[in-house]
Structure formats: C-alpha cells, structure tokens
Amino acid sequence: MGFFNWAAPLVRRFGDRFTTDDTTAIAGWLRPAVEPDGHLLDVGGGAGQLAALLADALNAHVTVLDPTAQMLSHVPAGDRVTALHGSAEAIPLPDDAFDAIVVTDAFHHFRDQDAAVAEFIRVVRGGGLVLVLDLDPRPLAMRLIRWGEILLGEPGTFMTPEQMCAFMAARGIEGECEPLRKADYRFLGRVEKRSET
Numbered sequence: 365m366g367f368f369n370w371a372a373p374l375v376r377r378f379g380d381r382f383t384t385d386d387t388t389a390i391a392g393w394l395r396p397a398v399e400p401d402g403h404l405l406d407v408g409g410g411a412g413q414l415a416a417l418l419a420d421a422l423n424a425h426v427t428v429l430d431p432t433a434q435m436l437s438h439v440p441a442g443d444r445v446t447a448l449h450g451s452a453e454a455i456p457l458p459d460d461a462f463d464a465i466v467v468t469d470a471f472h473h474f475r476d477q478d479a480a481v482a483e484f485i486r487v488v489r490g491g492g493l494v495l496v497l498d499l500d501p502r503p504l505a506m507r508l509i510r511w512g513e514i515l516l517g518e519p520g521t522f523m524t525p526e527q528m529c530a531f532m533a534a535r536g537i538e539g540e541c542e543p544l545r546k547a548d549y550r551f552l553g554r555v556e557k558r559s560e561t
C-alpha cells in the first residue's frame with residue numbers, strides 16, 4: 365500500500381487513460397444492473413476518474429472505495445461521486461447496497477482476494493453484476509511488470525482470464541472472461557443469492 369502513497373500523482377495521470385470508447389463499453393456492460401439513479405461501487409477506484417465518467421454515462425451514484433488516502437484526495441468532487449476510505453477485504457458498507465461493482469487494474473493488488481470476493485457478494489444485491497478488468501500475466505512485458513510490483517512490495521497476484529473465471533465461479537460468481545486489447549481482459553459475472561425462505 366505504501367507504493368500508492370507516493371505513486372498517487374502518477375496513478376492520477378495514468379487513470380486518465382479511459383477513453384470515451386472505454387467508458388461507453390464499460391457502462392454498456394454494467395447497464396443491465398445499474399439503472400439511472402442506481403448505485404455502483406468502484407473498488408480500488410484510486411483517483412476516481414473512471415467513477416466520474418461512469419456516473420455521467422450511467423446517470424448513477426458511484427462510490428470510490430480505496431485504502432490510499434492520497435489516491436482518494438484526487439477524486440473529483442461531484443453530486444454523484446463519493447470517496448470512501450476502506451479496503452476490498454472489509455468494505456465498510458451494508459449488505460446489498462450496490463447494483464454492481466467495478467474493479468479496474470486493482471484486483472491483483474488485493475492481499476486477500478478470497479475475502480474481497482466474499483465482500484463483493486455481500487454488498488451487491490442478488491442479480492447484481494461484478495466487472496473486473498485486469499491484466500493477463502503471461503506476456504513477457506506483464507511478467508516484468510509483475511516482478512516490478514513485487515519488488516515494490518505489492519502482492520502482484522495476477523490471474524490469467526481462465527484462472528479469474530475459475531476463482532470467481534468457485535466462490536459463487538459465475539461469469540465470463542473475455543480478452544480485450546493487449547494484455548487486458550474483463551471478467552463479468554452475476555451475483556446470485558439464495559433465497560432465505
């Protein structure tokens with residue numbers, strides 16, 4: 365986590381990478397669960413650039429959850445975007461509070477991915493969506509990035525798309541993994557909750 369304290373300005377600049385096409389695609393994947401005025405949680409949302417874009421695109425409320433105060437200090441102020449300090453493994457919010465979760469370039473930073481997924485299932489309503497965008501660690505450039513992150517004290521727990529799909533399914537989120545450009549891929553899954561009756 366210390367890495368993100370000093371890297372916040374860099375990540376702030378890097379976070380501007382989301383293009384109009386990216387935002388349109390991501391909003392399109394989430395829209396089946398997030399209706400206008402709905403609630404989306406951006407876990408590891410950093411400086412909140414994507415959150416602001418998605419709040420506009422979906423006309424929804426977006427909460428940016430991140431454990432790095434320096435990242436959250438860059439979250440753009442707005443009626444529909446809220447910055448919240450906390451980690452994926454212990455989300456400080458009630459059950460069923462969100463229609464969907466989005467996680468971009470952050471899942472491999474979680475130190476306890478098991479606990480994070482359990483929290484996703486808890487805070488997303490039944491029928492809600494979980495969208496994870498992450499990087500496939502197999503290409504050489506990605507292997508180097510992974511080792512760089514580990515040297516900087518990050519966990520570097522990257523998964524291939526196949527591993528991500530299997531990991532989510534084993535914990536109760538069935539979905540699909542699809543390659544995007546370069547090493548990027550997406551996991552999109554639905555949270556099903558058993559009726560308590």
Ligand SMILES: C[S@@+](CC[C@H](N)C(=O)[O-])C[C@H]1O[C@@H](n2cnc3c(N)ncnc32)[C@H](O)[C@@H]1O
Pocket residue numbers: 365368375378379407408409410411414429430431432435450451452453467468469470473474475
């Ligand atoms: C590479 S940045 C990505 C930020 C943003 N999602 C984006 O795509 O631009 C990774 C973020 O994950 C956050 N992070 C690290 N560990 C986390 C955890 N356990 N729970 C939630 N967020 C975490 C970091 O503070 C950082 O803001």
